[in-house]
Amino acid sequence: MQAVDAAVLVAAAVSDSNILGKHRLMSDTKPVVEVTGLRKTYVMGKTEVHALQGVDMTIRQGELVAIMGTSGSGKSTMMNIIGGLDYPSSGTYLLDGIEVNKLGKNELADIRNQKIGFVFQGFNLLARTSAVENVELPLLYDRTHKIKNHRQAAIDSLELVGLGDRTDHHPNELSGGQQQRVAIARALVTNPSLILADEPTGNLDSRTTVEVMQLFQELNKKGITIILVTHEDEVSRYAKRIVVLRDGRIIRDETQVPDSASDDIAKLILKQKREMETAPVSAE
């Protein structure tokens, strides 16, 4: 049993690194997010807070980007604008070529529905609502009716995140990692151009964090563009590109060779196994 597990994991790790080896040149794919001269100023009483002070950034299809920064760096504002929840004070934001900063509230809601999949720190699933119903939720607001069978689409999406056997579970019957998977399935169900994850592992332990990151990496390999907004190196090391914000400006923007979450899981499992093998000895 243990031997079989280890073998499978090693094989998985090897195949993973093979795929990572075929590194695509991102500059060839079409841009998903293009922001230029993005500024956001909040007025709080008499003082003005400049959350973003001129940000230019392009994210292309198939990228896995971590937007990093400390609290107050402007990364939440950035996420809200990219996510179509907020308008910039100035500058332009093109999402799939659509000038989002010029859209009305209703069109913005449709953009969120069609083009963006949100994953939140606190999972934000509806309580007392089964996993599959949670995943179906965005389709309720889909005015294009591109997906006819909501239930099937939701089940497919749950299978994609490895929860095909948990469709009827309610959030309180699921672990944190599973809940976040449901949230990711919900983000995927409308087939968006962009997955936007805000501190997706902030409420998870380190093992589950790696598992969720593994899922993001798998999805990214299928060509899904993912933006992770985080302040944790634990998360950013799995991204292919890191954008660091500070005081409302980009201070670093570089690509990297990401760590493989699958490898890390394999290591974790091996480590755990060793501990378990030694544990009975120490108990004697």
Next chain:
Amino acid sequence: MRATRLIKVALKSIVKNKMRTLLTMLGIIIGVGAVIVMVAIGEGAQSQIAAQIQNLGTNMLVITPGSSNAGGVSQGSGSFNRLKDTDADKIMAESAYVAGVSPVIFTRTQIVGGTGNWRSTIHGVTIDYPVIRNWELTSGRFFDASEQRTGKKVLVLGATIAENLFPNDDPVGQRVLVRNVPVEVIGVLAKKGQTPEGNDQDDVALAPYLTVQRRLSNFTFIRQILANTYSSNDIEKAQVELKAIMREAHGLAAWEPDDFEIKNQDQLSEAAQGTTEVMTMLLAAIASISLLVGGIGIMNIMLVSVTERTREIGIRMAIGARGSDVLTQFLIESIVMSIFGGALGVAIGIGGARILASFTGWSTAVSPEIIFIALAFSAAVGIFFGFYPARKAASLNPIDALRFE
């Protein structure tokens, strides 16, 4: 399609919070229930009065003397009596619609006999009278045509007189004295109860009108002429016809006004009905206040619910719900709750009306109209009082809503 989905979402949310839903609906349930019970009482009273009016007679027309007009001052109805027994004969002979006619003359007098004496009213009528008034006999018989023609001294007693003069034995065959004239009691009338005005209809005795005119009083005025038609459809036609016959009988020229009045039962009952309608409306108005309070209850709970579910609203908006979607969802929730509450209220109201009827003996009537009105009204309450909270929910900023703890 979208609407049915949104209704489903609303229903789910309602079912998921059973306690909250029940508390919200309680106000509407009580409000609608109260309206139904109150209106049932009112309508019950109305139909009771309608039955009493029907009790006065069947398809009945009443001709009374008209008012005289002295130099422009109307003396009121009855001030100028030109009704004659020949009018009744003419109506009987000429009318196509009239089944029976009876002139009525009254005399108020002491009836002596049996265990003592009793002051009552003797009505001089014809053999058609019991048919017109729809009045049965409990014992004996009514007078016949030959007794009517000859003015025989016979009397049919009303139940009240019979009870007072002959409490222990059957008055039929007994003799009573009316103004010192011995009269034979040949029958006793069935109990008819009170008129809507509270007069005892049974405190009366009936005799052939010739008997009353010639032997029991020196009173020859005909106070009214009663007639009935073959069917209720004929009443209005008969009314027109009788008017023409009466005008001819009284030899009125075209420019002269009627010296009589003809009323049918509907006209008689209108006044009485009017009173109970006012009562019904009053009761319904009082009950409507509780419905209003129920509506405010819905608004209250919906407002709490919007605050409680701020995060849910944030999630829905983040994944693409428009403000109008959120508005619709909350509005549907409040409408569904108020309609459900209304339906429950109707059920409870009907049950309550039945229970009340069986305990108090009041007659109650629940009409389909009032059920419809109550349901429509509760839906309106749901829209009216659900709108403000729904608007509040729809105008939330998704960023703030998501951050709400």
